[in-house]
Amino acid sequence: MAVPSVYAGRLGASTRTRRGTSRAEARVWRTAFIVGVVVLWELLARTGVIDERFASKPSSIVMAVPPLLSDPQVLEALGMTLYAVGASFAIGTAGGMLVGVILGLQPMLRTAYFPIVMMLLGTPKSLFLPVIMLFFGLGVESAIVFGSILTFVHVTVNVVAGVDLVEPKHLMVAKAYRASRWKRFRHVILPGASPGLFTAIWHGLRNGFTGVVIAQLFTATAGIGYLVRVYSNNFQTDRALTLILMVSLVLILVGTGWNHVEKRLTSWRPDATQ
Amino acid sequence: MTDLRVEGLQVAYETRPGERLVACQDISLTVASGEFVTIIGPSGCGKSTVLHCMGGLLPPTQGRVLFGGDEVVQPNPHNAAFVFQDYSLFPWKNILENVGMGLTFAGAGKTEIAGKAAEKLDFVGLGEFAHALPRELSGGMQQRVAVARALAMEPRVLLMDEPFGALDEQSRRTLGSDMARILEQTQRSVVLITHSLDEAIFWADRIIVMSARPGTIIEEIEVKAPRPRDLSMMTEPEFQAIRVRLFDLIQLQQAKKAPQPLAGGR
Numbered sequence: 001m002a003v004p005s006v007y008a009g010r011l012g013a014s015t016r017t018r019r020g021t022s023r024a025e026a027r028v029w030r031t032a033f034i035v036g037v038v039v040l041w042e043l044l045a046r047t048g049v050i051d052e053r054f055a056s057k058p059s060s061i062v063m064a065v066p067p068l069l070s071d072p073q074v075l076e077a078l079g080m081t082l083y084a085v086g087a088s089f090a091i092g093t094a095g096g097m098l099v100g101v102i103l104g105l106q107p108m109l110r111t112a113y114f115p116i117v118m119m120l121l122g123t124p125k126s127l128f129l130p131v132i133m134l135f136f137g138l139g140v141e142s143a144i145v146f147g148s149i150l151t152f153v154h155v156t157v158n159v160v161a162g163v164d165l166v167e168p169k170h171l172m173v174a175k176a177y178r179a180s181r182w183k184r185f186r187h188v189i190l191p192g193a194s195p196g197l198f199t200a201i202w203h204g205l206r207n208g209f210t211g212v213v214i215a216q217l218f219t220a221t222a223g224i225g226y227l228v229r230v231y232s233n234n235f236q237t238d239r240a241l242t243l244i245l246m247v248s249l250v251l252i253l254v255g256t257g258w259n260h261v262e263k264r265l266t267s268w269r270p271d272a273t274q
Numbered sequence: 275m276t277d278l279r280v281e282g283l284q285v286a287y288e289t290r291p292g293e294r295l296v297a298c299q300d301i302s303l304t305v306a307s308g309e310f311v312t313i314i315g316p317s318g319c320g321k322s323t324v325l326h327c328m329g330g331l332l333p334p335t336q337g338r339v340l341f342g343g344d345e346v347v348q349p350n351p352h353n354a355a356f357v358f359q360d361y362s363l364f365p366w367k368n369i370l371e372n373v374g375m376g377l378t379f380a381g382a383g384k385t386e387i388a389g390k391a392a393e394k395l396d397f398v399g400l401g402e403f404a405h406a407l408p409r410e411l412s413g414g415m416q417q418r419v420a421v422a423r424a425l426a427m428e429p430r431v432l433l434m435d436e437p438f439g440a441l442d443e444q445s446r447r448t449l450g451s452d453m454a455r456i457l458e459q460t461q462r463s464v465v466l467i468t469h470s471l472d473e474a475i476f477w478a479d480r481i482i483v484m485s486a487r488p489g490t491i492i493e494e495i496e497v498k499a500p501r502p503r504d505l506s507m508m509t510e511p512e513f514q515a516i517r518v519r520l521f522d523l524i525q526l527q528q529a530k531k532a533p534q535p536l537a538g539g540r
Contacts, residue, residue, distance in 0.1 A: 172331070173356075176375040177355070177356075178348070183381075187378065191366040202389075
């Protein structure tokens with residue numbers, strides 16, 4: 001089964017164990033690396049080899065967590081970002097699923113329009129940000145629009161790739177047993193494409209988040225991205241880095257959780273048992 | 275009584291503009307009620323194409339297919355149900371659900387599906403695997419599930435497209451004799467495509483031999499051996515005689531299709 005190249009960046013794919021490598025061993029090496037980086041950073045900052053004002057240090061970052069979490073401005077920013085991400089995800093995923101399924105199932109429409117989506121995928125979409133700002137202003141709307149576009153593009157591409165995974169032999173059975181369009185979709189296309197749909201949702205969420213944060217970084221007057229910008233400009237590197245780490249952590253947790261959900265729901269796949 | 279009649283069937287594809295590939299032509303045959311017909315021919319002779327047309331999966335370019343007097347224009351699994359070469363079970367459904375999928379697709383009610391699926395799964399001897407997933411079963415067992423799925427439709431004809439093609443020799447034999455029992459009990463007409471000489475003879479009331487592409491019928495051979503048959507049939511003189519005849523016909527066709535050997539001294 002040819003797996004489309006869009007799967008290359010799939011979360012978790014690289015953590016799947018290769019034959020002969022123990023997962024536990026890999027985990028030890030990974031932890032050692034992270035601990036090593038943290039310790040080295042701390043040492044370099046304390047001995048003054050790197051300038052603490054710009055690079056901060058791990059202990060300051062940890063110390064910055066409690067005050068940040070009780071800062072109403074931060075909480076508001078978090079809420080704002082979550083709202084924008086949620087809206088982007090909902091809009092982009094709904095649109096992307098619909099368009100992806102249609103393009104995946106209709107060869108003519110696919111030939112006509114899929115290149116546009118692929119072109120969008122390849123373009124650095126941040127270039128559109130100034131234009132989006134012109135239309136939607138400096139508020140949360142621009143972040144939502146930008147996040148939705150990113151989500152939409154990634155969801156569409158992965159859904160189309162997912163529909164490609166549907167095996168012709170299964171469609172043949174549906175035809176031979178005279179399945180209605182709906183039954184064909186419900187029992188053959190949807191489950192057959194589900195690996196792609198799961199990837200689509202994950203990429204949609206991740207890119208929606210990226211889009212919102214980038215938009216806030218450059219344009220907004222509220223949100224996590226905006227705060228990171230403010231903190232950096234004021235040399236509050238520890239606060240900025242703390243925010244970045246917190247956001248990364250949340251994304252990693254969501255991604256891991258999603259991976260588990262996916263594995264449970266697609267346990268029929270031969271590689272799901274690994 | 276005739277269940278299925280094919281009249282002057284031709285199927286041609288346009289491979290690229292202006293280029294036509296004739297898969298098969300002048301195919302006329304009948305399948306009587308309760309008859310077991312095997313179709314054998316060299317690979318690429320269009321025998322699967324003929325089967326697909328018989329079941330309404332593929333529209334003929336010329337000619338027509340009649341089922342009990344009515345022209346077949348689309349699949350009707352209650353008349354003719356397919357068993358495909360690669361089992362084509364749905365990996366995300368358990369075995370029982372897979373057996374019921376034909377009925378589900380065809381729009382049967384829930385209680386009917388549940389009842390018939392369980393019955394047919396027992397019939398093919400796999401009742402204990404009802405809640406297993408396809409990947410937990412061997413190829414031979416999966417093919418029995420696919421047969422159960424077709425039988426659940428209670429079709430008048432079973433159309434089997436190289437049903438043992440993906441199995442190794444040993445499994446083919448075992449599954450073969452199991453299947454012989456199963457299909458004899460159902461008393462249905464069967465059309466079975468194969469490229470195995472032994473299978474073609476073992477199963478058949480009548481063997482239809484096709485030529486290399488464009489596929490046409492070059493011979494029909496009746497097999498008179500009594501039923502139920504078992505593997506010992508393969509040692510009978512009649513079996514051997516037919517086998518030699520088929521070998522001749524098919525080998526001949528293969529040789530004709532194969533590129534001519536290079537003449538020496540070029």
